[in-house]
Amino acid sequence: MQNSEIARAFDDLADLLEIDGANAFRLRAYRNASRMIADLPESMTAIVEDADRSPSELPGIGKDLAEKITTLVETGTLPQLDEMRDKIPPGVVEMLRLPGMGPKKAAILFHELSITTLEDLKQAAEQEQIRALKGFGKKTEESILEGLAHAQQSAGRVFLADAKIQADAIFESLSQLPSVQQIAAAGSLRRRRETVGDLDMLITADDSTEPMDALADHELVEKVLARGETKQRVRLRSGLEMDLRVVPAESYGAALQYFTGSKAHNIVVRRRAQERGLKINEYGVFRDEDAVAGQTEEEVYAAVDLPWIPPELREDRREFEWAENNALPTLIEIEDIRGDLHMHTTATDGTASIADMAAAAKKRKLKYIAITDHSKRVTMAQGLDAKRLRAHWKEIDKVNAETSGIEILKGIECDILEDATLDLPDDVLAEADWVIAVLHYGLKQPQDQIHKRLLTAIKNPHVSIIGHPTGRLIGKRPGAEMNMQEILKAAADHGVMMEINAHPSRLDLDDVAAAAAKDLGIPIVISTDAHATTGFDVLQYGIYQARRAGLEKKDVANTKTWGQFKKLLR
């Protein structure tokens, strides 16, 4: 069983228990466990199956949760979860997604009006049955109907890239207002998570009227959902929601730290404050009534005896351990990148020639690129067979000879076929400077077969790297089922590199897997997979993901010159 499935079971159980009125701290225990398991680089199933180990060795897993995990892994189901599902229909859980609808209200609607589906809910609201309930009223009823009307179109989390474009546009407008002193985007956008659920914008100003009015009138804003003295919530035309917070300048650092999150990270920071007799909120760090810090984030962290922690690391994973030991990584920057080793041309499904891609790369100060068109299995892209590939390579050599200032390498993105063979023969692969092996098809095969395929590629002496290792498309399809730790160990043993594919819908390896790869000393390559001259733009997103993984310049092989890089190849 995949870690994500175990995490999901605990999250679902927490939702159900919450509607059932369970103790809030019990829910937190389930949700903490869920998050910890989702972030775990090794397979929980492997831990359960190892006689010398137990899930209870992990933080936040006690006797009870360890038993539940074992049951889940061994039987595939969790009796407590099934019982709760029988007790509370799925439609009641769905109601939690409506804005303003939480577990308490959902439970009342279920128990008092026997509402079990969103359709029931709509009818009850239309028939004005809801306003009669205690704690509900006319406005609640109207907001339920509005929420239902919006439920279909609101997309949930969006790609970081899409969120950033909108946040940048609003940032640009608000930053020009006379009353705005400082402005920053916070939240998961600032932490560079691969998807963003909503936007957080922080402003320091003496008065919130002007920025709030300006936001309400912004062309991207559809509706103001709430507005108070310091906080305004709006819905953008895209469906994304955004919070604007306005605080005084002396609170800027505390507010930025607070609104950047993550929630789990902040809980640890505030607990550290408590231990030191301090209280941290968005206005500052306080000893009794006296503010002792708050103007900068550095001050806030210093108050709890920590150095400033880069936002990308603030997930309550390993950042506190690093910070305490003065061992925070110096995270990689986009300027560190010297080469791009994954891209396509008109030979397959790209839109630009070899020369055009090289020129575009040179413009971006890259010193070397590898042209890695598809192999023949990818028929949709008119993938290359041995003959066409050799002709393509000849062309690459020719363009390389005619081009100065950038090295153009002969590469191939070679499919790992469903039967665990490679799409091109060894003698062809042997002629390449750079071979990316990838899974494109048969991603739903059982784990055993996926492992067999990946190990075939890893053991092949001509394969340089595994490209987009899981094959996931964020929000669209899960990756192939695999024990990542096992695959990474094999890659480390055979000197095979691992890719972070920078495309915003892939970002594969993800942050957790990339951190695990680093721990094993595997050289990581951040690649754009560009299919056009503009395709290099996505590099930034690969860098963000690498930073979230705690990667430094030295961990990423394509920060080196090609001469140095070659020495890392087996």
Add this chain to the structure above:
DNA sequence: GCCGTTTTCGGCCCGACTGTTTTCAGTCG
């Protein structure tokens, strides 16, 4: 439900805004 240099019970982060109340519960981040 987890955890412990306050260790097997009693804690567990903190505040803004809304709607429904008439002092606060619920929701949200």
